[in-house]
Amino acid sequence: MLTAAVAARSPPPQAAFPSEEPLFHSARSAVRFAVTRAGVPARPLMATMADKTCTGRDLYGMDATAQAGMILGMVRTLGQLQLALLIAGTAQRTVPCYCKRACCSGHMANSAWREALLEISEFAYNKKVVRADSGLRIALLVKIYGGGIVTYKRIAEELKWDVDAVSRHHHAMHLWLMGKRGMTRAEGTEGVDPSAWAAAETLLRDAGIVG
Numbered sequence: 051m052l053t054a055a056v057a058a059r060s061p062p063p064q065a066a067f068p069s070e071e072p073l074f075h076s077a078r079s080a081v082r083f084a085v086t087r088a089g090v091p092a093r094p095l096m097a098t099m100a101d102k103t104c105t106g107r108d109l110y111g112m113d114a115t116a117q118a119g120m121i122l123g124m125v126r127t128l129g130q131l132q133l134a135l136l137i138a139g140t141a142q143r144t145v146p147c148y149c150k151r152a153c154c155s156g157h158m159a160n161s162a163w164r165e166a167l168l169e170i171s172e173f174a175y176n177k178k179v180v181r182a183d184s185g186l187r188i189a190l191l192v193k194i195y196g197g198g199i200v201t202y203k204r205i206a207e208e209l210k211w212d213v214d215a216v217s218r219h220h221h222a223m224h225l226w227l228m229g230k231r232g233m234t235r236a237e238g239t240e241g242v243d244p245s246a247w248a249a250a251e252t253l254l255r256d257a258g259i260v261g
Contacts (some may be wrong), residue, residue: 072261073117076250080121080260082140085162087118124257125250132246134169137162137225138195139243167191170227179226180219185209190216190223 074080126133141163147154171187174180179186186209193200202220206213227240254260 051142072147072255072258074254074260077247077260078140078168079253081125081136081250084118084121084125085137085141087114121259122253124253128246128249128253130169131242132249134166134173135243137166137172137251138191139247140168143196167195174223174226177226179224180221182211182215186211186216186219187223190220193220194224196228238241 074083125136128136142160143163144157145160147156147158167188168184170191171184174187175184180190186205189200189205189209192198192203202213202216205211206216209216225239225241227241227243229244230239251260
């Protein structure tokens, strides 16, 4: 399941400022703001209230946190896979750490991003997209969503897989997620990722959060 900070106890879906101009220009910017805000560990109250996050209109401290929770509550209604896809595409791989311990680097792994990949991995397995072990499925998702350079050769060496097999599984995973363009619309295939973003765009625009 996705981390409680992102997926649980979200307020009922409704627009926070229905009488004012939309806060965001796109669903991606709205979800990125919400996921980033929700993924930040708790800080002292005064520091949270003094924080300023700029969007289409400035949001401060507790208002920003409330808005983030509302956006996540709305996109959560799209479904568990859709929520995981939106988080995977926008969440940071690491988040700030405020423990101030001598051994702390100031950052820690973002559990929301990792758990989103695990969720997508399980869907891919259950839908028979990629029936390989979870280690390979996660490695493929990191390659697709991680933004870093992860080669087939490196995955194959680290997980003891054949390079050609890694390539085939990656193709199947990528096709399911992102779809394929065709010469005509009928020849193309819509992936679950762009489908989730299209649904989020419609949902947030109808609510007046995106415009």
